[in-house]
């Protein structure tokens with residue numbers, strides 16, 4: 333079992349040491365990366381199981397290798413649990429990642445050269461939404477929409493997805509597919525807003541739910557299932573499963589989606605990950621997970637409010653989901669996202685720098701930080717701890733050149749994390 337590195341890796345002390353060190357890092361420092369979470373030990377056990385040994389190209393009942401009777405049961409359980417969780421007609425649980433899920437969804441319904449309308453990376457979209465650096469932009473023709481301009485009027489919310497621009501572009505460009513979804517956008521994305529526009533121009537609609545999947549499963553965000561033609565997501569963010577991807581669609585698109593994942597894009601599925609996905613889907617279909625989804629949102633709101641009081645500006649004027657996107661420039665015009673991330677690392681607070689809309693700095697430097705509450709909510713933290721975290725972040729950034737102060741904050745962080753240990757069952 334992966335959980336007991338000392339026992340099972342006694343012959344490889346270098347890797348055993350590194351696994352133990354990483355587990356300790358996760359337990360003793362704050363994990364605020366919006367795309368991360370703490371899986372259950374049950375998910376880890378399935379991930380570290382004998383299923384990693386098995387080749388299973390194909391789908392349940394139609395494999396290209398022998399010995400797959402048990403694997404078929406595992407993958408069927410995963411598919412059925414996922415369909416039940418989201419009320420979907422068809423599920424494919426084989427994508428190795430969210431990027432693969434997106435590429436397979438594109439392959440299922442598009443031909444090379446077709447036009448896709450998706451969100452700009454520097455306004456909150458994802459690499460696979462047509463970034464020039466991504467293979468997706470070499471296969472398909474992307475047109476990008478973004479956010480409304482920033483507004484300093486507290487009554488008028490700026491930096492929201494610009495549905496008017498989206499509609500104008502859809503009417504002008506007649507895309508075959510419109511993609512909804514983002515990686516650094518703090519507001520609710522409602523598939524029904526996109527459906528209306530897609531129907532007006534005869535486009536298909538894909539909803540990339542990588543970030544809000546767990547919030548949707550928990551009933552804290554509107555579901556795109558049954559509204560969008562294709563729903564893709566990762567299983568390891570708010571959904572709290574193993575690293576991986578999945579696709580939901582109608583029966584009508586099922587064959588095309590399955591053929592796009594295998595043999596179109598991938599070879600043998602990672603059935604140990606599929607088993608771990610099945611475990612996570614079961615865990616997500618519980619009243620406890622619903623409460624968790626709502627708490628994640630309440631915690632992000634509390635974190636955002638407290639950070640606003642510390643002098644940061646929240647992009648989009650606040651949050652409806654699990655993340656806040658901080659504009660650092662109101663806090664300190666000299667402070668870059670890179671510097672902030674590095675100083676926080678030294679204080680035991682893990683987050684990632686992020687571009688803000690119309691960022692004057694490069695994506696490697698940035699003027700923003702993205703913070704998420706999914707992981708520490710799993711660890712049991714609530715709104716009171718979010719206020720504490722905001723203070724710790726502000727102190728760390730004010731004393732970013734003072735190593736003694738950063739070390740003192742790191743001790744406070746360790747004390748806080750000690751009271752909210754996601755893996756208390758592992759022992760000291």
Ligand code: DSN
Pocket residue numbers: 366367458515516
């Ligand atoms: N996983 C995305 C995120 O961090 O939001 C990037 O692919």
